[in-house]
Amino acid sequence: MMRTRSLVVLCVLVFSCLLLSAAPVPQTSSNQQQPGLFLGTAWYPEQWPESRWDADLQLMQNAGIHFVRIAEFAWSTMEPQEGQYNFDWLEKAVSMAQKHGIFVVMGTPTAAPPAWLTSKYPETLRMEPDGQLVKHGNRQHFDFTNARYREFCRQIATEMAKRFGHNPNVIGWQIDNEYATYSYDPETQRQFQQWLKKKYGTLDSLNQHWTTAYWSQTYDTWEEIPIPVGYNNPGLMLEWKRFVSDTYRSYQKVQIDAIHQYADPRQWITHNFMGWFDGFDHYTVSADLDMASWDNYVGSGHLDPAGQGMTHDLTRGFKRKNFWVMETQPGNVNWHAINNVLDKGEVREMAWGDIGHGADAVGYWQWRSALGGQEQYHGTLVGPDGTPMPLYPEVVQIGADFAKVGDVLRGTSPVAQVAFLYSYDSRWAIDWQKHTKEYDQLANFKSYYRPLRELVDTIDIVNPSAPLDGYKLVVAPNLNLLPEPVAKNLLAFVQAGGHLVLGPRSGMKDEYNALLPERQPGPLAPALGAHVEQYYALDEPVPVAGDFGSAESKIWAELLKSDAPDAKTLETYGKSNGWLDGQPAVITHNYGKGTITYVAAWLPDNAMNSLAKWMVDSSGVKSAFTNVPAGVEVCRRVGKAGDVFIVINHTKQSQKIALPYAMKDQLHGTGSSQEIELQARDVAVLTK
Numbered sequence: 001m002m003r004t005r006s007l008v009v010l011c012v013l014v015f016s017c018l019l020l021s022a023a024p025v026p027q028t029s030s031n032q033q034q035p036g037l038f039l040g041t042a043w044y045p046e047q048w049p050e051s052r053w054d055a056d057l058q059l060m061q062n063a064g065i066h067f068v069r070i071a072e073f074a075w076s077t078m079e080p081q082e083g084q085y086n087f088d089w090l091e092k093a094v095s096m097a098q099k100h101g102i103f104v105v106m107g108t109p110t111a112a113p114p115a116w117l118t119s120k121y122p123e124t125l126r127m128e129p130d131g132q133l134v135k136h137g138n139r140q141h142f143d144f145t146n147a148r149y150r151e152f153c154r155q156i157a158t159e160m161a162k163r164f165g166h167n168p169n170v171i172g173w174q175i176d177n178e179y180a181t182y183s184y185d186p187e188t189q190r191q192f193q194q195w196l197k198k199k200y201g202t203l204d205s206l207n208q209h210w211t212t213a214y215w216s217q218t219y220d221t222w223e224e225i226p227i228p229v230g231y232n233n234p235g236l237m238l239e240w241k242r243f244v245s246d247t248y249r250s251y252q253k254v255q256i257d258a259i260h261q262y263a264d265p266r267q268w269i270t271h272n273f274m275g276w277f278d279g280f281d282h283y284t285v286s287a288d289l290d291m292a293s294w295d296n297y298v299g300s301g302h303l304d305p306a307g308q309g310m311t312h313d314l315t316r317g318f319k320r321k322n323f324w325v326m327e328t329q330p331g332n333v334n335w336h337a338i339n340n341v342l343d344k345g346e347v348r349e350m351a352w353g354d355i356g357h358g359a360d361a362v363g364y365w366q367w368r369s370a371l372g373g374q375e376q377y378h379g380t381l382v383g384p385d386g387t388p389m390p391l392y393p394e395v396v397q398i399g400a401d402f403a404k405v406g407d408v409l410r411g412t413s414p415v416a417q418v419a420f421l422y423s424y425d426s427r428w429a430i431d432w433q434k435h436t437k438e439y440d441q442l443a444n445f446k447s448y449y450r451p452l453r454e455l456v457d458t459i460d461i462v463n464p465s466a467p468l469d470g471y472k473l474v475v476a477p478n479l480n481l482l483p484e485p486v487a488k489n490l491l492a493f494v495q496a497g498g499h500l501v502l503g504p505r506s507g508m509k510d511e512y513n514a515l516l517p518e519r520q521p522g523p524l525a526p527a528l529g530a531h532v533e534q535y536y537a538l539d540e541p542v543p544v545a546g547d548f549g550s551a552e553s554k555i556w557a558e559l560l561k562s563d564a565p566d567a568k569t570l571e572t573y574g575k576s577n578g579w580l581d582g583q584p585a586v587i588t589h590n591y592g593k594g595t596i597t598y599v600a601a602w603l604p605d606n607a608m609n610s611l612a613k614w615m616v617d618s619s620g621v622k623s624a625f626t627n628v629p630a631g632v633e634v635c636r637r638v639g640k641a642g643d644v645f646i647v648i649n650h651t652k653q654s655q656k657i658a659l660p661y662a663m664k665d666q667l668h669g670t671g672s673s674q675e676i677e678l679q680a681r682d683v684a685v686l687t688k
C-alpha cells in the first residue's frame with residue numbers, strides 16, 4: 001500500500017480539474033450500549049429518496065453495521081442558499097439510523113463548498129501555483145487561509161453542532177475530509193510571510209538560517225519572500241510545509257471550537273487522514289483532535305500486511321492511542337492503475353489487520369454508489385439497484401466477528417517495547433534532495449519494520465520528540481534532521497539503558513534544514529564513538545559481510561569511521577569503489593547504560609532479517625510468540641483482563657501455530673489449547 005494513493009489523489013486534484021490508552025469509548029446518553037468494535041459505512045442519504053433509507057439501514061443492520069458516517073459532502077443540501085439551513089432531512093436520517101441500532105459520525109462538509117458560495121465569493125477558491133483559480137465541479141476547491149471561507153466553515157459547523165451536538169445517536173464528528181491541497185494566492189503568501197516574521201523575528205536571523213547569501217537570495221523585506229514552487233531554498237521549503245501544517249491546524253480548530261461550543265463532550269472529534277501522505281505534519285494537525293482516523297485503501301494489487309500494519313502504527317502514533325479506520329475499500333477502488341477487486345476473504349483479513357494494529361472501527365466507503373458523480377466505478381456494499389453485492393456476505397461475517405469478540409477487545413490497545421521514529425521534516429528533506437532517484441525512504445523504513453514486526457507483536461511509530469521511556473529499542477531509519485531537543489531526547493533514552501539504531505542519512509541537518517557544521521550523526525557522534533566520513537549514492541552493489549552475514553548493499557552506502565577504541569564494527573564493506581573497501585558499514589557502541597548503533601548501508605532482506613534478530617536480542621525485547629510460520633501475523637492488544645492476541649493467517653494455506661501457553665480462541669469458540677490451526681486468510685482472537 002505505501003500510499004502511492006496520496007500522489008494519485010493529489011494528481012487527480014491538481015490535474016483533473018483536479019500509549020497508550022485505548023481510544024475513547026464515549027458514553028452515549030442514549031440507552032444503547034456502544035459496541036466494543038465498530039463496523040460501519042459511509043452513507044449518503046442526500047443522494048437517495050427518503051423512501052429508500054429504511055431499506056438501506058435494514059440491510060446495514062443485517063450486516064452488523066453499527067455506525068454510518070454521513071454529511072461530509074452534503075453542504076449544498078444542508079445550506080442550499082446562503083444562511084438558509086435545512087437539517088430536517090439529516091435529523092430524520094439520524095433518528096432512522098438510531099432505530100436500526102446504528103450510531104452516526106457526523107462529517108462537516110467543508111471539503112465541498114457549494115456553488116452559490118464559491119460563485120458569490122470567488123476569493124474562497126484556492127489558487128494554483130500558476131495563478132489560476134480552481135473552478136467549481138470537483139471537491140477540495142477551497143482556500144484554507146481565506147478568512148471568509150473559514151467564517152462559512154465556522155457557521156456551518158456551528159449550525160450542525162446546535163442541531164446534533166446533543167443528539168444521543170451522534171457519537172462523534174469528522175472535520176472536513178482528507179486535507180490535501182494548498183492555495184498559492186497573495187493572501188496565503190502574506191500570511192506565510194507573517195508566520196515567518198513571528199518565528200524568526202528578524203530578517204537577519206532568517207537570512208542566516210537559510211544561508212540566503214547563496215545565489216543572492218538575501219531578503220530585505222518580508223514581502224519579498226515567495227511561496228516555494230518546485231525546488232527552492234531548503235530552509236524556505238521546510239518552513240512552507242510547517243506553515244501549511246499550522247494553517248491546516250488552525251483551519252480545523254475553527255470548526256473544533258464551533259462544535260465544542262454546542263456539543264456534548266462525549267462526542268469526539270477526528271479527521272480522516274491518508275496514511276503516509278506528506279502534505280503536512282500530521283503530528284501538528286492531530287494535536288487538537290480527540291482521536292486520529294485514516295482511510296485505508298490498497299489501490300491496485302493485494303493486501304501487503306507489513307505496509308498496512310506500518311500505516312496503522314503510523315496513525316496510532318499521531319495521538320499515541322487507538323484510532324479508527326474511517327474508510328476502507330469494499331473490494332475495489334476506482335482511482336488506481338488497475339482497480340482489481342480484493343480476493344474473497346481478503347477484505348475480512350484486512351479488517352482484522354486494522355483491529356490488530358489498534359483500530360476500534362472499520363468503515364467501508366461506500367454503502368452504495370451514487371448514480372452520478374465522479375466515483376461510479378468504486379466498490380460498494382450494495383449495487384445501484386439497492387441489493388447486496390457479492391462482498392456483502394463477507395461484511396456480514398465481519399459484523400458477526402465483531403459482535404462475538406467486541407467485548408473481549410473493548411478497552412484494549414497495543415503496547416510496544418519497540419518504537420520507530422518518523423519525522424515529517426526528515427521525510428521532506430530527503431525527498432527534496434534524494435541524491436539518487438532510487439532513494440525511497442519509505443521502502444528503507446519498511447526494510448527495518450518488516451523483519452522486526454515478524455519478531456515482535458507490536459511496534460509504535462512516533463514523533464522523534466515523543467517520550468521514549470518504556471521502550472527497549474528505538475529505530476530511526478531516516479532521521480535526517482536532528483534538532484537539538486530531539487538529540488537530547490535520544491541521548492537520554494540511550495543513557496537510561498535503551499538501544500537506539502540509526503539508519504543511513506541520520507543526523508545530517510539542523511531544524512532549519514541546513515547542514516550541521518559537523519559530520520553525521522551530528523550531536524550523536526560522540527555517543528556513537530564514530531562518525532560518517534562520506535556518503536555514496538551507489539550505481540553498483542557493494543558487498544558487505546560480518547555479524548549479519550554476507551549481502552549486497554544497494555542504493556546507498558556511508559563510510560563510517562570509528563572514533564572510540566570500544567566502538568565495535570559489526571559489518572564491513574567488501575571490495576567495491578575503493579573508498580568503501582574494508583571500511584565499517586555498521587558500528588555499535590555502549591553509551592551510558594544503553595547502546596547506540598549506526599547502520600550506514602541500505603541492506604537487503606537477508607541481512608535485515610539477521611539485523612532485526614540482533615536488535616531484538618541485544619535490546620532484551622520479548623515477545624510471547626516465537627517461531628510463527630511465515631505469513632502469519634501476531635498482534636497483541638492489552639487490557640485490564642490481560643493480553644488479547646489477534647493471529648491472522650495471511651497465506652492461502654492452512655497453518656498450524658504453536659501457542660506460548662494454553663489459550664482459548666474467542667472467535668471460533670474453541671476450548672483451551674496450546675496449538676491452533678487457521679484456514680487460509682482466517683483469524684483467531686486468543687485469550688488465556
Ligand code: GAL
Pocket residue numbers: 177178295297327333334365375378
Ligand atoms: C477517499 C475519500 C472518499 C472517496 C474515497 C474513494 O479518499 O475520502 O470520499 O472518494 O476516497 O476511494
